[in-house]
Amino acid sequence: MAKTQNSLTPETAYQKAAARCATTEYAPNYWMDKFTAGGLGREEAESVVTRLKNEGFIDEARFAKAFAHDKSAYNHWGPLKIKQALAAKGIDATLAEEALSILPKEDWNDTLEHLLRQKARTLKAGSAYERRIKLARFAAGRGFAPGEIFHTLDKLGLQDEE
Numbered sequence: 001m002a003k004t005q006n007s008l009t010p011e012t013a014y015q016k017a018a019a020r021c022a023t024t025e026y027a028p029n030y031w032m033d034k035f036t037a038g039g040l041g042r043e044e045a046e047s048v049v050t051r052l053k054n055e056g057f058i059d060e061a062r063f064a065k066a067f068a069h070d071k072s073a074y075n076h077w078g079p080l081k082i083k084q085a086l087a088a089k090g091i092d093a094t095l096a097e098e099a100l101s102i103l104p105k106e107d108w109n110d111t112l113e114h115l116l117r118q119k120a121r122t123l124k125a126g127s128a129y130e131r132r133i134k135l136a137r138f139a140a141g142r143g144f145a146p147g148e149i150f151h152t153l154d155k156l157g158l159q160d161e162e
Helices: 010-021 028-037 042-054 060-073 079-088 093-102 105-122 128-141 146-155
Strands: none
Touching: 010 028, 010 042, 028 042, 060 079, 060 093, 060 105, 079 093, 105 128, 105 146, 128 146
């Protein structure tokens, strides 16, 4: 492989990734994309990612847990959106389920309740029905299941009045 100005060597790629992985969790697909964009061939990139995994710099389960925690705590995402985002990052569904199972169900309920209360204060709607549908659509977009959404809307007293 002819080395261009932007291309990486496998060793340089490993060193840069190891330094970053020492402080932050990353999905393997992230590094595969970075390495191939940086000039490594697919096999070289896979070799570097395998080395990072073997040496403990990349751990998909650890990444999934950190990602799920952060998206729940800081972005107020629901479990469906987190699961979908993990799948998009190439994380196995089983690992995603394990990561989500660690988060307390009460936290999901509290987050959903907080989001709905906050959104209800600023929402404009022509009727109670329209308001309820807009709130449900908003919560669904945040990754919460319809059953949870409507249960929480009822709990908050946001029933249909028509």
